[in-house]
Each structure stands twice: as C-alpha cells, then as structure tokens.
Amino acid sequence: MTNVLMLCGSLRKGSTNEAALRTAQAVAPDGLDTTLYAGMGDLPHFNPDDDREPPHPAVAGLRAAIGAADAVLICTPEYAGALPGSFKNLLDWTIGGGEIYEKPVAWLNVASPPRPRAAATRTPRCARCSATRAPRSSRPRARGSR
Numbered sequence: 214m215t216n217v218l219m220l221c222g223s224l225r226k227g228s229t230n231e232a233a234l235r236t237a238q239a240v241a242p243d244g245l246d247t248t249l250y251a252g253m254g255d256l257p258h259f260n261p262d263d264d265r266e267p268p269h270p271a272v273a274g275l276r277a278a279i280g281a282a283d284a285v286l287i288c289t290p291e292y293a294g295a296l297p298g299s300f301k302n303l304l305d306w307t308i309g310g311g312e313i314y315e316k317p318v319a320w321l322n323v324a325s326p327p328r329p330r331a332a333a334t335r336t337p338r339c340a341r342c343s344a345t346r347a348p349r350s351s352r353p354r355a356r357g358s359r
C-alpha cells in the first residue's frame with residue numbers, strides 16, 4: 214500500500230483546491246491510501262525560536278503525517294502572485310523536521326479557465342521544493358492542464 218498525504222493550501226470552506234484533492238481521493242486506484250491533512254489552521258506562526266523539542270502539538274501532527282506518507286500531493290491556490298501565507302507557514306514548519314526531504318512531491322493546480330498569472334507561483338513553489346530537497350513531478354498529469 215502506498216500512502217499519499219494530501220496538503221491543501223486553502224483554509225476556505227468550500228475550497229476548490231480541497232474539492233480537487235477529495236476528488237483525487239475518490240478516484241484513487243487500489244493500492245493507494247490517501248489522507249487529507251486537516252491541521253493547517255492549527256499551526257502556529259513559524260518562528261525558528263519555537264522550532265524546538267518538544268514541538269507544538271500541531272507541528273508534531275504535521276511532521277508525523279508527512280513521516281507516515283510515501284508521497285505528498287499538494288493543491289493550493291495562488292494569493293497575490295505567490296503561495297497563501299498559511300501554506301507557506303506550513304512549508305516552513307516542514308524544514309526543521311526533515312520528514313519531507315527526498316520525499317516525492319506532486320502539485321495539482323485548480324484553475325478554470327487557466328490564468329496566465331497563476332504561472333507565477335510555480336517559481337516559489339519549486340523553490341520550496343528545492344529547499345526541502347523534495348523531488349517533484351515535472352509534467353502535468355491532469356486532463357485539461359497545460
């Protein structure tokens with residue numbers, strides 16, 4: 214069984230990004246176990262001074278969820294030409310733990326119709342992947358993506 218942890222970058226009720234991940238869960242093939250992480254809103258603001266043992270319970274939960282996963286699937290909106298602050302905060306908490314290092318990471322984008330500016334987030338996202346040394350898929354897989 215392959216365990217995929219799904220991270221949604223939106224906290225919004227009715228999020229289209231969360232809906233996309235839930236759809237991916239619904240159509241996941243046999244042999245793929247998926248978990249939609251639901252703790253982003255509980256994470257404290259990242260401060261290196263607070264990144265110490267024992268970690269905040271929400272941080273421990275995030276790191277345990279990533280550690281238990283074989284791969285991570287991210288689906289996030291773009292806010293102001295970049296990642297939503299809450300999601301960037303989540304990524305910052307992954308650095309000290311290291312559980313995501315070398316873990317396969319894929320990105321799923323939700324945008325209809327595709328907006329040219331959305332491409333702007335690919336740079337910071339990929340930069341974050343580099344920071345975590347997480348390999349990532351380089352080709353879009355979803356029907357209709359460009």
Ligand SMILES: Cc1cc2nc3c(=O)[nH]c(=O)nc-3n(C[C@H](O)[C@H](O)[C@H](O)COP(=O)(O)O)c2cc1C
Pocket residue numbers: 223224225227228229230231289290291292293294295328330331
């Ligand atoms: C504060 C804010 C900033 C946004 N900035 C951008 C942006 O820079 N580029 C873009 O394509 N969409 C932007 N959007 C639109 C969101 O990406 C879009 O509404 C997305 O579908 C929200 O995702 P969700 O449905 O999962 O919450 C912004 C939305 C908000 C609320």
